[in-house]
Amino acid sequence: MAEKTISPVGNRFRTYFSKPANIITVVFLVILVLTVVLPLSTLLLGSFKINGNQEAVYVSTFDNPVEDGDFTFHHWVELLTSKEYHYALTAFWEPLYQSTLMALLACFVAVLFGGVVAWFITRSDLPFKKFLSTVFVFPYIMPSWSMAMFWENFFKNTSINAGKGMLEALTGICVPESMVYGLFPCAMALGLHYAPFAYILIGGILRNMDANLEEAATVLKASRFKILYRVTLPIVMPALVSTVLLVFSSSISSFTVPFFLNKSSIKGGNNFIAISIQMRSLLNNGMTKGQGYVLAIILMLFSIAILMANNKITGSRKSFTTVTGKSGQVSLVKLGKARKPLAVFLLILVAFFAIVPLLSFAAESLLEVPGDFSTLTLRYWFSAEPFEGSNKGDTVGILRSAFMWSALGRSLLLSLIVAGVAGTFGILIGYAVARKRGSRAASMVSNLAFLPYLIPSMSFGAVYLALSYTKGFTWLDGSFLILIMVGSIKFMPFASRTGTSAMLQLSGEIEEAAIVIGVPWIRRMTKILFPIQKASFISGYLLPFISCMRELSLFVLLVPSFKTLATSMLQEYSRTGLSQSSNAVNLLIIIVVLVIQFIVNKLTGASIDKGVGGN
Template sequence: MAVMTETEPPPPPPIRGRTLYRLRVLRHDPTALLGLVLVVVLAYLVVAPLVAVLSDAFRLQYGDEAHAGQAPGEWTGYYLWRVFRSPVSRLLFWEPLLNTLVVAAGTTLFALVLGGGMAWLVTRTDVPGRRWLAGALVVPYMLPSWTFSLAWLSLFKNERAGGQVGFLEAQGVRTPDWLAYGALPIIVTLGLHYYPFVLLLVGNALRRIDAQLEDSARILGAPRRTVVRRIVVPLMLPALSSAVLLVIGRVLGTFGTPYVLGLPADYRVLSTGLFQSIRDRSTGVASVLATVIVIIGVLVVFMDMRLMREHRRFVTVGGKGAMDRLGRLRRLRRPAFALALLVFVVSVLVPVLTLLLSTITRTPLDLSTFTLDYWLAERLPGAVGFPHGVLRGHELWEAAWNSLRVVGLASVVCAVAGLLVGYVVVRGTAPRVAGFLRQVSFLPYLVPGIAFAAASLSLFAVARGPVPALYGTTFLLILVMAVTHLPYSSRSGIAAMTQLGREPEEAAQVAGASWWQRMRRIIFPIQKGALVTGIVLPFVSGLKELSIVVMLATTGTQLLTTLSIGLVDYGYTQLANAVVLMIALLSFTMTTLTQRLTRTSLASGIGG
């Protein structure tokens, strides 16, 4: 009779043997190690700045001991009291908050009416030149946002701000303060910049609506007003809500326009109030304001994500031919085209030509005073901080070189990091690491640019441990700009890696290729399109970026955007306009090249 005996498990391999085995695995497939490195880097560059700015809001800063009655570094509620409850809280927070809400609401309404109307014309009617209009009406977003505000000053500036007055004042027409500065010009100029958002979102949604639904309702006797109210508007709600929230989120973090048009009338919004607090070295107050902006930005994006999940309730099924059916304007075709052309002229040609003419005339827009001094003069009479034309001297060229160098390097870092994040998320075997990278790489999208810049300044302004103080260095600008654009490149990288099967990489691994060889000769070449997109799109956005860099750039790291704002501060309007024209030219050129390289269009999906 056989006797069953319990077999003992084999002894575990020696610790040294297990270590060598894991090292060999990591050498051939270091995805796990790469994931851990990315977790540490993103935690420090994305999460740590937000933690630092929150900490500064509750720790007493040097110089405030006498007011708070505490020692520096102690936990305190002084800054919360000062921002929300003190006698100066109205100036520090409540008035800027109200102004921000007014500007956000007005800009959103303006952009909805203008962008929604143009989207309807381009997508649902037979207006002449639909394809051209679809591309032309997106051009305002290629321009820096404060292009419109500087053009507005060139037309309406009065004597309140000092310096040379605008065209109307020069012609003897008195322009009141409410027309020259404050809420109305900020709303109009921001609305002209952001209405392409609405045009793109609403236009694409309109194209997806099956026109057979409207035809069926009309056959059943429903009047046009009922069809619009009961069918079109409900189906458009997701796109409209996304457009509203995106515009609000953008306005919340916009700095240039409220600064240019609000400062002369002391009209502050949260972004300019935050900048002023940092300029006044009120670090604690600035930290509280930055935290408030972050919270509002997060709430706005979460609302948008929640509404995006509701899209499933608004799905229709129909044939593409039905969706492409256009309404006939008949005798209104030419007036409709004239209206769309007028929008293009007002939002593109008028601002650009106004800025151009202001730089070649001594008296604003008066061609009889034609001059090229603001471009070419070796010496400008009365100018101190910038005593020559913009093409003379070294300031413009140094700022242009800094912009191209900083934005270019940041774009490359952003694209490579985004693809590596996508590689780890898709190829990695650690769900927690993948989930962390997916969420943290998207986190900068939730934070308005100026608030994230304030958070980064809070972390990197002083040395912390082995990391030296980085404020005033080009390295800090590259890091912050790369991180703020990471949400776009990481999402692009995740999507690209999801579409790429494992077979090419596994075949190379069987053939003995190392991980670096597989990345260099398989992954990067195959994902060339995602890399190009991840480089060029952040580059275009970074060229005209101001909110992120305005608090991080110094005299030694001057960029084109900060140079133009500096000239506005000096009161050299024509010189500032010339620099903005250079930025607009670079931005438009790079956007056009991007669309040609990627064979895409900002207006793809609308306009036929």
């Protein structure tokens, strides 16, 4: 009789929350609204109001004085249409055009290079696959500016007054400036950085793709080329499109690469301004914050548009459904006579982009005068004496520097916490999405968790910076907690994607078998679900860890001082002209990440290519 006293609504409420998946969905809906939607609406609002007194003065006209907080269309109108001194053209349209071009070129390089290597490794009898596969992902593990630094180290030359690079030192060839600084090298550095990412995504699909689909075409006498473009390509199209989407949105908003490769020589032939650089200068200028927000929003709209196109292209009708095939029966394409030369070519190519950069960082950190091996020195690593001529910052060898060690320690701690939070959230979201497949709340959680990926790191940082200046949140300003927050949210998309795909592979029955015998939820998660998909889930922790370890643009506006993180130390060295030290720090970060990834891989079998690509 007692049950009758509970109202039907209350009853439904109780039933709903008796399922852990529902609790998780609701909790994450709240968390994600607070951490993603709220900051984004701040951004949107900011683009329609006067931000601060400086801006108010700047925007005010004699006829129409405005004050801080007033509503205005000024930012949008000014940035997009102002003809005064060609302002809109030079401040917005030209950078947008050039950055789009750069991002498209980067996509092309990444998809072509990553895709071709993925095909060779998954579908042909190429030798040294394991080595190639391991080494090929190096550039993705490195900080995103590493490729840019390497590009500069390699191609810079005395003809453009930039010091002797490796190419000139080895061969005497001086390439023109447009090969060293500007749009093309930025695009190449980004493309090469994201090629492993394309490799991971496309390789994952190719590995899961039923080889019978290609064999069926072979038997029906389709040529190898025809199989590629009529069967293989359309089937990996979803992966290609998502790669393009992700590479495009990361590239167009990349700050660090243009930061390194946007220098202009004395001759001044380079007029490339990346939109991300433009955004930072707008955001940093008290008079144009609102315009900076406008730019950030436009960049996001770009990404969202591609995301929607992606969903449309990979719609349900033609979608690639995995039919259980005979996985053991994959026959590899025989490369025949081309096998050895191709392998050598790929080995050289991959080594060039994955191993030579490391050597170049080492070389640069050891040479007093770039390119001159007679000036070999270890002092940028080991010197306990301050360097003469430097008066800024920390000027002892990086391994002797207490600042450096504590920054590295803080970077590690931050990355560990971020990985822990993002990874665990990812698994929980994956669980909720997999169990409540098709429900509106679940797909909302899934989309919201992916959204941070599309927000340019720099503007994500800016949003949280704005938050830390807001009344009631000032205790966040300069705190370690705010770094943890932005890191966890920004890198959650990796983890939630990994977690979702891993959870979807587990049939509900596995958990139901445990529910039937009364195993509580926590135990089901830790004793059944986690162990089964251990490698995938740990990859879901590994990816945020690596990304966080090498991240700069996300944190650059939020760190209280350059001594906070290893990457901010690097930027400081670079800014003050200590390129030997910045190369050394870069190498140090890469080695730390590689060693940790190697240990995790050996201990648990997890690896970053298992994460995004699935399987």
